[in-house]
Amino acid sequence: MVTNLTAVLQDMDRKHHIHPFTDSKSLNEKGVRIITKAEGCHMWTSEGERVLDGMAGLWCVNIGYGRKELADVAYQQMLELPYYNTFFQTSTQPATELSAKLAEITPEGLNHVFYANSGSEANDTIAKMVRWYWNTKGQPKKKTIISRVNAYHGVTMAAASLCGLFGMHPQFDLPLQGFVHADCPHWYRFGGDMDPEEFGLQAARSVENMILSLGAENVGAFIGEPIMGAGGVLVPPASYWPEVQRICRKHDVLVIADEVICGFGRTGTWFGSEQLGIDPDFMTIAKGLSSGYQPISGVMIHDRIADTLVDIGGELQHGFTYSGHPVASAVALENINILQREGIVDKVGAETGPYFQARLRELVDHPLIGEVRGIGLMAAVEIVEDKATRKPFDGSKNAGMLVREEAWSRGLLVRATGDSMVMSPPLVMTRADVDELITALTQALDAAEPILRG
Ligand SMILES: Cc1ncc(COP(=O)(O)O)c(C=O)c1O
Structure with missing residues (x-):
């Protein structure tokens, strides 16, 4: 039974709103869920449902919902200077201060931001x-x-070409020329009986094999999360990663x-590169960066690249109206200040991350779970029909979607990527929140099992 407001909004949405990564036809049959407010790690729907947001929005609300400091900073900045650009010999205080802050907190040498x-x-x-750099280098x-x-x-067009989720390509005739895909280093799915570390080296060698078959003189860069x-x-x-890094340096391929x-903070350190042994040229x-409170992104550029691009002179023929938007920059700066002031990243690394991972690993014994994986506050549990052979359920059973819906009805939002239940909660999650998540997820898996095996 939906209320009047929900029904009205669903109807408007059905008529006028095209949703990203959504089958509009089937959504329109079901009707959207309207999210009305959120606080900490929880959100509420127009139907009054309280849901633990196991995804921090779309992996982004790191400091959690409802932080008044960010609203205050945005309000003040809008009053003072709601917009100015960074194109023609101008900048703003928030954009410039954020740049210095990012140089301070990102790994060594990444001292420039676009x-x-x-x-x-x-x-x-x-x-x-990457093209500009190698053109400059002759x-x-x-x-x-x-x-x-x-x-x-x-x-x-370029980012989607980089994607190795190949369902994203046919609608748009992608990938563009010059984008290729090496092996995925996921041992559970692709490693078979191999020792995991040996498999890691083999997956790294697939990068080298690709460089050699294309010719190193034709390969500009390697990209990876x-x-x-x-x-x-x-x-x-x-x-x-250390092997990929070594291979790329050897062949003069940017990382x-x-x-x-x-x-x-998602992985328990400020950046995943620090933990995995990556020394990137671009990040x-x-x-x-803003915990999703404002849309803002950046490209961190290492000194060894920036020096070439800056010293050579010549105008960069690229930029967005909102590059370094003052409100977004001010919010991002305050967000980083909060992460630092409250020691949130350290807490994920030392306390909540390990607790979350340990509790999730209890699910290794669940009859539906083949693999539990993750680090810090990002994780997945993979559903399989047969644990011994790692055989997945037949696709027609939509196991991931089933568990997602069972979780939602128990007040938990988790995402299904195929049959992996993916989680990335706010970094301010407490132990009690972790316990709430595990209880709801376990109950959802228990409820799904007889349906899947039936
Ligand atoms: C690793 C990674 N890169 C890039 C993107 C694209 O970001 P956006 O959706 O802000 O364009 C995402 C989004 O989920 C991502 O996970």
Whole structure:
């Protein structure tokens, strides 16, 4: 039974709103859920349902909902200077201060930032900068970018071409030329009987094989999320990243770390690169940069790249109206201040992250769960029909979607990526929130099992 307000909004939405990554036809039959407010780690619907947001929105509300400080900063900035651009010899105080702050908190050498509004735009910018860099270096053939199967990097033409979730390509005749995909380093699905660390080295070698078959003189860069997010929270073996890093340096291939999800504390350190042994030339940041309170993203550029691009002179023929938007920058700055002031990242690394991972690993014994994986406050549990053989359920059973709905009806939002239940809660989650999540998820799995096996 839906209330009048819900019905009215659902009807308007059905008539006028095209949703991202959604089958509009089937959504219109079901009707949207209207989210009306949120506080901390919980949100409420127009029907009064209280739901634990196990995804922090879309992996982004790192400091949790309802932080008045961010609203105050945005309000003050709007009164003082709601907009000015950063194009023609101008900047604003928030954009400039945020740049210095980002240079301070990101890994060594990443001392320059270019702003955009979304992760996709930032990755698109990097795809252009890779071309610019190698053109500047007098190596105009060195342009192909190697990504990976199951990678997610966004939706612009270049970012979608980088994606290795191949369902994203046919509608738009993608990928564009010059974007290729190496193996996915997910041991559970692709490693078979191999030792995980040996498999990690093999997956890294697939990058080298690709470089060699294309010719290193044609390969400009390699891009990877430290831990793949939308692909299903795929944590690579520890051997993987250092070997990829070594291979890229050996062949003079730039390394791009897409930290859109992993950045700003998600993995228990400020950036995933620090934990996984990555020394990136470019780093993509978004989401947790402002905890989703304002749309803002950035490309962090290492000194060794920026020096070439800056010293050579010549105007950069690229930029967005809202690059370094003062309100978004002010909010991002305050968001980082809160993360620092409240020691949120350290807490994820030392306390809530390990507790969350330990509690989730109790589900290893659940009859439906083949693998539990994750680090810090990002994780997935993968549903299988047969644990011994890792065989998934037949696709027609829609196991992931079933568990997602069972979880929702128990007051928990988790996402289904295929049959992996994916989680990325706000970083301010308490132990009690973790317990609430585990209880609801376990009950959802228990409820789904007889239906799936029936
Ligand atoms: C790793 C990664 N890169 C890029 C993007 C694209 O970001 P946006 O949706 O802000 O364009 C995402 C979004 O989920 C992401 O997870």
